[in-house]
Amino acid sequence: MKLKNGAISVWLAxxxxxxxxxxxxxxxxxxIQELERRLQxxxxxxRVLERRLEIEGEAxxxxxxxxxxxxxxxxGFSYRSADTNFVLKIRGLLQADSRFYIDDGGNNRNDTFLxxxxxxxxxxxxxxxxxxxxxxxxxxxxxxxxxxPTSSASILDAYANIRYSPELQLRVGKFKSxxxxxxxxxxxxxxxxxxxxxxxxxxxxxxxxxxxxEVFDGVVNYQAAVLNGVGDNRNSPNLDxxxxxxxxARLFFHPFQKLDIEALQGLxxxxxxxxGNHDGVQGINSYGTEGAQTYFSYNPQNATxxxxxxxxxxxxxxxxxWRSLGLIGEYVVxxxxxxxxxxxxxxxxxxxxxxxxxxxxxxxxVLTGEDASFRGVNPKKPFSLASNQWGAWEVVARYSHLxxxxxxxxxxxxxxxxxxxxxxxxxxxxxxxxxxxxxxxxYIHTDFKGGENGTVxxxxxxxxxxxxxxxx
Amino acid sequence: MRGIIIKLGxxxxxxxxIVAKDISLLNVSYDPTRELYDEVNKLFAAEYKTKAGQxxxxxxxxxxxxxxxxxxxxxxxxxxxTLALAYxxxxxxxxxxxxxxxxxxLPNNSCPYTSTIVLLVRKGNPKGIKxxxxxxxxxxxxxxxNPKTSGGARWNYLAAYGFELKRSGNEQKAQELVGxxxxxxxxxxxGARGAxxxxxxxxxxxxxxxxxxxxxxAVESMAKGQVEIVYPSVTILAEPPVAxxxxxxxxxxxxxxxxxxxxxxxxxxxxxxxxxxxxxxQEKTVAEKHKARFADVKTFTIDEVFGGWAKAHxxxxxxGGTFDKIQAKRR
Numbered sequence: 001m002k003l004k005n006g007a008i009s010v011w012l013a014x015x016x017x018x019x020x021x022x023x024x025x026x027x028x029x030x031x032i033q034e035l036e037r038r039l040q041x042x043x044x045x046x047r048v049l050e051r052r053l054e055i056e057g058e059a060x061x062x063x064x065x066x067x068x069x070x071x072x073x074x075x076g077f078s079y080r081s082a083d084t085n086f087v088l089k090i091r092g093l094l095q096a097d098s099r100f101y102i103d104d105g106g107n108n109r110n111d112t113f114l115x116x117x118x119x120x121x122x123x124x125x126x127x128x129x130x131x132x133x134x135x136x137x138x139x140x141x142x143x144x145x146x147x148x149p150t151s152s153a154s155i156l157d158a159y160a161n162i163r164y165s166p167e168l169q170l171r172v173g174k175f176k177s178x179x180x181x182x183x184x185x186x187x188x189x190x191x192x193x194x195x196x197x198x199x200x201x202x203x204x205x206x207x208x209x210x211x212x213x214e215v216f217d218g219v220v221n222y223q224a225a226v227l228n229g230v231g232d233n234r235n236s237p238n239l240d241x242x243x244x245x246x247x248x249a250r251l252f253f254h255p256f257q258k259l260d261i262e263a264l265q266g267l268x269x270x271x272x273x274x275x276g277n278h279d280g281v282q283g284i285n286s287y288g289t290e291g292a293q294t295y296f297s298y299n300p301q302n303a304t305x306x307x308x309x310x311x312x313x314x315x316x317x318x319x320x321x322w323r324s325l326g327l328i329g330e331y332v333v334x335x336x337x338x339x340x341x342x343x344x345x346x347x348x349x350x351x352x353x354x355x356x357x358x359x360x361x362x363x364x365x366v367l368t369g370e371d372a373s374f375r376g377v378n379p380k381k382p383f384s385l386a387s388n389q390w391g392a393w394e395v396v397a398r399y400s401h402l403x404x405x406x407x408x409x410x411x412x413x414x415x416x417x418x419x420x421x422x423x424x425x426x427x428x429x430x431x432x433x434x435x436x437x438x439x440x441x442x443y444i445h446t447d448f449k450g451g452e453n454g455t456v457x458x459x460x461x462x463x464x465x466x467x468x469x470x471x472x
Numbered sequence: 473m474r475g476i477i478i479k480l481g482x483x484x485x486x487x488x489x490i491v492a493k494d495i496s497l498l499n500v501s502y503d504p505t506r507e508l509y510d511e512v513n514k515l516f517a518a519e520y521k522t523k524a525g526q527x528x529x530x531x532x533x534x535x536x537x538x539x540x541x542x543x544x545x546x547x548x549x550x551x552x553x554t555l556a557l558a559y560x561x562x563x564x565x566x567x568x569x570x571x572x573x574x575x576x577x578l579p580n581n582s583c584p585y586t587s588t589i590v591l592l593v594r595k596g597n598p599k600g601i602k603x604x605x606x607x608x609x610x611x612x613x614x615x616x617x618n619p620k621t622s623g624g625a626r627w628n629y630l631a632a633y634g635f636e637l638k639r640s641g642n643e644q645k646a647q648e649l650v651g652x653x654x655x656x657x658x659x660x661x662x663g664a665r666g667a668x669x670x671x672x673x674x675x676x677x678x679x680x681x682x683x684x685x686x687x688x689x690a691v692e693s694m695a696k697g698q699v700e701i702v703y704p705s706v707t708i709l710a711e712p713p714v715a716x717x718x719x720x721x722x723x724x725x726x727x728x729x730x731x732x733x734x735x736x737x738x739x740x741x742x743x744x745x746x747x748x749x750x751x752x753x754q755e756k757t758v759a760e761k762h763k764a765r766f767a768d769v770k771t772f773t774i775d776e777v778f779g780g781w782a783k784a785h786x787x788x789x790x791x792g793g794t795f796d797k798i799q800a801k802r803r
Contacts, residue, residue: 044613
C-alpha cells in the first residue's frame with residue numbers, strides 16, 4: 001500500500017513536471033537529461049520519505065518492545081514490564097463455607113455459614129529475581145489460640161524471596177514454616193476443606209528467614225530456616241514471643257523422578273523438624289478437630305500453663321501421585337517443656353516435657369481422569385452446559401489420629417474436659433468446575449478418648465462441611 | 473536434636489553448591505560487529521570447552537552504541553560490552569556497573585582492534601567525491617546515522633570536524649563545514665547498520681560515511697560491484713573498546729569466562745578473525761600479515777584533536793552541544 005501510494009505520488013509529480021518541460025524540438029537530448037534529473041530527484045525524495053516511514057515504523061516496533069503488557073485470565077491479573085523483569089500480579093481466594101453438626105447435643109460450636117478465607121493475593125517481581133508476596137486475610141483465619149476462626153483482618157504472608165538460582169533462594173519475612181506436609185499444601189488445593197489432626201502439632205506461619213531450593217531439577221528439595229518460633233498450629237503474631245529462635249529444616253526427595261517408570265515418578269519422601277526454646281502461654285496451643293471444636297486445652301484447675309523450655313518437632317512425611325491417584329501420609333511428634341503455676345492453694349504446680357503424636361493418611365482419586373498432584377487438579381474439560389462438559393470430580397478420604405501425652409493430665413490439662421486421644425476419618429467429594437471454581441462436600445467423624453464428662457468435648461463429632469471456593 | 477538439624481542444613485547447602493551448569497554470556501555490542509562476533513563466539517566457545525572443560529554459549533545484542541549503553545544502564549544484563557566508543561563504556565562505569573580504570577585492564581586501552589572512517593560512494597563515483605568538503609556541496613546526498621544514538625555517527629561527525637580543524641585550525645569553519653554536511657543528510661538512522669541499509673538497499677544518497685570495516689564488507693559482499701571506497705585526505709582513528717560489566721558478571725558468576733572471552737580477542741586466532749571481518753588488528757604480526765588489505769590512510773586520534781571522549785562529548789553531543797545547535801539552525 002505504501003509503495004502503491006508512493007508510485008502514485010511520483011506519477012502525480014511527473015504530471016506537474018512534464019508540462020513545464022519545453023516542447024520536443026531542437027535539443028531533445030538536453031530535455032531528456034533534464035527529465036531524468038528531475039525524475040531521479042523525485043525518486044530520491046520518494047525513497048527518503050519511504051525510508052523515514054520505515055525508520056519510524058522500526059522505532060515504533062522497538063518502543064512497543066519496551067512497553068509494559070497487561071493480562072487477565074484464569075491466573076489473575078498481571079502487569080509486567082517488556083523485559084519481564086518487573087511484574088505485578090493480583091490474585092484472590094474466597095472460601096464460603098457451611099458447617100453443620102449431626103446430633104451435636106452439648107456441642108460447643110454452632111451450625112453456621114462462614115467466610116473461611118477471603119484473601120487478596122498481591123505478588124510482585126523486582127529486577128527479575130526478587131519476588132514479593134503479600135497476603136492479608138479478611139476471612140475467618142485460625143489465629144486464635146484454639147485454632148478456631150476469627151473475623152479480624154491479619155497479615156498472613158508477607159515475604160520477599162530472592163532467587164539466586166533454583167537451587168539457592170532466600171526468603172525473608174512471614175511465611176509457612178517448612179515442617180508439616182499438609183500444612184505446606186496450599187489452602188485452596190488440599191484434599192479436604194480442613195487439614196487433618198497432625199497439622200495441629202506443626203507450626204503454621206512464622207517470621208524469619210529461610211534458605212531453600214530445588215536441586216537436580218527438583219529431585220531434592222530443601223528448606224532451612226531460622227524463625228521466631230511459634231506454638232503448635234499457631235500463626236506468628238508478627239513478633240517473637242520470647243528471646244529464643246527456632247531452627248526449622250526440611251528435606252524432601254523425589255527419588256524416582258528421573259527414572260522412566262511412571263508409577264514411581266510421583267513418589268516423594270522427606271523429613272522435617274524444628275528445634276528451639278519456647279517461653280510463655282503463646283508457646284503452647286489448644287487442639288481442635290476439622291470441625292473446629294476444641295478437644296484439648298492446657299486447662300488444669302486453679303493453675304495456668306505456659307511453655308517453658310525446649311521445644312522440638314519431627315515429622316517424617318511422604319506423598320505419592322500416579323495418574324489420578326494421590327496419597328499423603330505424615331507422622332508428627334511435637335515435644336514441649338511446660339510449666340504449670342498454681343493460681344491458688346487448690347492448684348498444682350509442676351514442670352514436664354510433653355510429647356504429643358499424630359499421624360494421618362489422606363488421599364483422593366480424580367474420577368474424570370485428570371492427573372492428581374500436590375498442586376491440585378486442573379480440569380481437562382471445564383464445566384459448560386452448552387458443551388456438555390462437567391469439569392473434574394474427585395473423591396477423597398482420610399484417617400487420622402492424635403495422641404496427647406498422658407503426662408499432660410492432670411497437672412497441665414483437666415482430664416474431665418480435655419481428651420487424651422482423637423481419631424478422625426472422613427470422606428468427601430470435590431467438584432472442580434474449572435481452574436478457578438471448586439465446590440466441596442466433606443463428612444468428618446471424630447471420636448475421642450478421655451474428656452467425656454467435661455464441658456469442652458463430650459461426644460463424637462459428626463460434621464458436614466461444604467464449600468464454594470473461588471481462586472484465581 | 474538441634475545438632476542434627478544444623479548438620480542436615482550444612483549437608484543441604486553442600487549439595488546445592490556442587491551443582492554446576494554451562495555458562496552463558498551476553499555480549500552487548502554496536503551495530504556493525506554482528507558478523508565479527510558470530511565467528512569469534514563460535515571459536516571461543518570451542519576453545520573454552522577444551523580449556524575449561526565447561527560449555528559456554530554467547531548471545532549477542534547489537535544496536536547503536538549509545539542506545540546499547542543506555543540499555544545496559546537500564547538493566548540489560550550484559551556480561552561484556554564491546555561498544556563503538558569509550559565514552560559509552562564510561563557512561564556505564566559511572567553507574568558503577570563497570571569498575572573504574574576499566575580501560576587499563578586489557579592491552580591497548582582495552583581496544584583489541586581499530587578502524588577508521590571512510591566514504592562509500594556509488595560505483596564510478598558519479599558525484600566526484602574525494603574529501604570531506606565535497607560532502608558539504610549542494611545536491612550531495614549524505615547518509616550517516618544520528619550521533620545522538622550511534623557511536624559510529626559520532627566518529628563520522630568528529631572525522632569531518634577534525635578534518636577542518638586540521639586544515640584551518642578554525643572552530644567556526646569546522647562547525648560550518650559539519651553544518652553543511654548534516655544539511656545534506658536526508659534521513660538519520662539510529663545505527664550504522666541502518667545507515668548502510670539506507671544507502672545500499674534503499675538506494676538513498678550519494679555517499680555513506682561509514683566504518684572502514686562496514687565499507688569493506690559492502691564492497692566485498694553486501695553490494696559487490698555497486699560501490700567503492702574513497703579514503704579522505706585525513707580521517708579519524710576509531711578505537712572501539714571492550715569491557716567486562718563487572719557487577720553483572722560478579723552476580724552471574726561469569727567474571728572469569730567474560731574476561732577470558734575478551735582476552736581471546738587479543739590472541740592470534742582472535743586477531744585473525746578481526747582482520748577477516750575488516751577491522752584493523754592490533755597484534756603486530758597479524759597486522760603485518762594483513763597490511764595490504766587496509767589502505768595507508770592518514771589519521772588523527774580523538775585525544776590529539778579533541779582532548780578525549782569526555783571533552784568531545786560535552787562540546788559536541790551533550791544536550792545543547794554543537795550538534796544540537798547545528799540541528800536547530802537547520803530547522
